[in-house]
Amino acid sequence: MKKHNFSAGPCILPQEVLQKASEAVLNFNNDNLSLLEISHRSKPFVNVMENARSLAIELLGLEGKGYKALFLQGGASMQFLMCAYNLLDKKAAYLNTGTWSDKAIKEAKLLGEVVEVGSSKDQGFTYIPKGYEIPSDVNYFHCTSNNTIFGTQMKSFPETDVPMICDMSSDIFSRQLDFSKFDLIYAGAQKNMGPAGTTLIVIKEDVLGKVNRAIPSMLDYKVHLSKDSMFNTPAVFPIYVSMLTLEWLKNLGGIPAIEKINEQKAALLYTEIDRNPLFKGFVATEDRSNMNATFALTNESLKETFESMLTEAGINGLNGHRSVGGYRASMYNALPLESVQVLVNVMQSLEKKAY
Amino acid sequence: MKKHNFSAGPCILPQEVLQKASEAVLNFNNDNLSLLEISHRSKPFVNVMENARSLAIELLGLEGKGYKALFLQGGASMQFLMCAYNLLDKKAAYLNTGTWSDKAIKEAKLLGEVVEVGSSKDQGFTYIPKGYEIPSDVNYFHCTSNNTIFGTQMKSFPETDVPMICDMSSDIFSRQLDFSKFDLIYAGAQKNMGPAGTTLIVIKEDVLGKVNRAIPSMLDYKVHLSKDSMFNTPAVFPIYVSMLTLEWLKNLGGIPAIEKINEQKAALLYTEIDRNPLFKGFVATEDRSNMNATFALTNESLKETFESMLTEAGINGLNGHRSVGGYRASMYNALPLESVQVLVNVMQSLEKKAY
Known part of the structure; x- marks a missing residue:
């Protein structure tokens, strides 16, 4: 039996993609x-x-x-460094919404001044800061659109005249946005796009070439662009599987079509979390992520029962991140609505059992 | 019909490895x-x-x-930068034996002084420089053990008291060496170890921690070592296939066993290149690579005939690198002796046809 895979990443991919990928490992292109x-x-x-x-x-x-x-190696973690290397001349603005923003800030500080324009660190990253101001003299504004670990998601983005960089690792291709607001978008493949080992970088070319430092070849977006993402041997298999997943998404109707399904999945689960007295969500309601729902039992003594029911139902990967605890249901593009329904059914069965 | 795959990299992998890898894409670990x-x-x-x-x-x-x-992303090209970032404090010695050494030197120069202790650039990298001296005041000596593009291979390594770094991308695990002579060895997987997308780094830990610069997390060997090569999401599939290939090699008898087969393959092909008046080798006989044999027709008018005979025989990937021309037969670990025999047969058939 195929499992209901709520893994936070690497995560579920469309079954037809896995089938084609498996075949290509034996015989590609006939x-x-x-x-x-x-x-x-x-x-x-x-x-x-x-x-x-x-x-x-x-x-x-x-x-x-x-x-x-571009499809480069190194994950979003390498992009924390590369975006600063290529774009941070003197000062940059960062919004700190969790572990990944925090790490991005740490790397940027090696190359210039960082202004943290907002942070939700004070409340364990359980909300998205709002009403912050972005100075006009920074080289760029950097944010993380979705926070896998805590389960928050930016529902809107600031209006600003400075270039915008966004780490969309965990929600790219999941919802409609005006992507042309951003000058640089990056995303590790292993959520909505493919397997671990490749990272998508989308760059507005005219944002480059404005810093004075010497950039090592492998960290230089211009070098990679000039070689059509083939400056050195690329991660062949992860890129192929990403291509198959993007084809799958296109055939499905693209982002508008998947957005609808993702909203249904999120609504189904959050409604149950709010209704069922045995569960509580971790984060501010208005900032809840449609990709990663974090929640906990209100009564810890039911933990063992709940977890054996999850296993029984074929549910995989529901453990919360080690820094947060509780549960995290990751509902990436390839997760069917049916899997969320199975999870909700287990939550309801637990309620019946408990009362 | 399975082809005789002489591709320079990514290249042939053992059939049983491909079979297991294909299965794991559908169902891993049952x-x-x-x-x-x-x-x-x-x-x-x-x-x-x-x-x-x-x-x-x-x-x-x-x-x-x-x-x-460590198994990191970014290929040998990223190691050109990382080894200098971590080990080049003031000055380093490099042996320039081809395109890859040349690129390694370029990146190192961003971080310190480079002494080119020897170079075969004057003769198109067709030989390995000998009798060079390594200054005692350098942080390390860097060399490339095998040159995929030109088809040369270092048959011996200098005796020196400074740390030795070696890019073994295209001949690691192919021959017996005293690997403990080296303090840092790195190798892109896509020749003798696995598919593109992961890079093996073998480090003697006590060589680290001797430079003063701040090292970005993703470029810091110590960071990766402290996290057991899991600082960020690793390239899962390429690492799995590398593990399978290393298991295959171990079961075969390890490096001593594969070395014997590699020597047989190289002897078979080079004997034919030397014997057959229609072919000539590109590089100095004593520096010929057992991994990549480069050669050309002595009579260019036979090109079309030869190449259609190659296709007929199911031979793939024999084109020379675009910067060298002619032919290049890459005979990595997974290439069977039988494939080399098929190539030699075609070379002999061409001779019969021509005379």
């Missing part, structure tokens, strides 16, 4: 060669790379708007 | 979940990482000698 053993400069793989790059731009609605996509 | 959709912090994947790290140390004969292994 060439009697594995995808893993062909040159990355061969025509079939160059096509994969170009297709993945253009699908990302297309799905985000950024065609013809001066943006280009 | 858990009814894909390897791509489980948490990298889950026990099954932590086991994969630990197994891959310890197999690397074991196969290199470095157990109990103060070494640790």
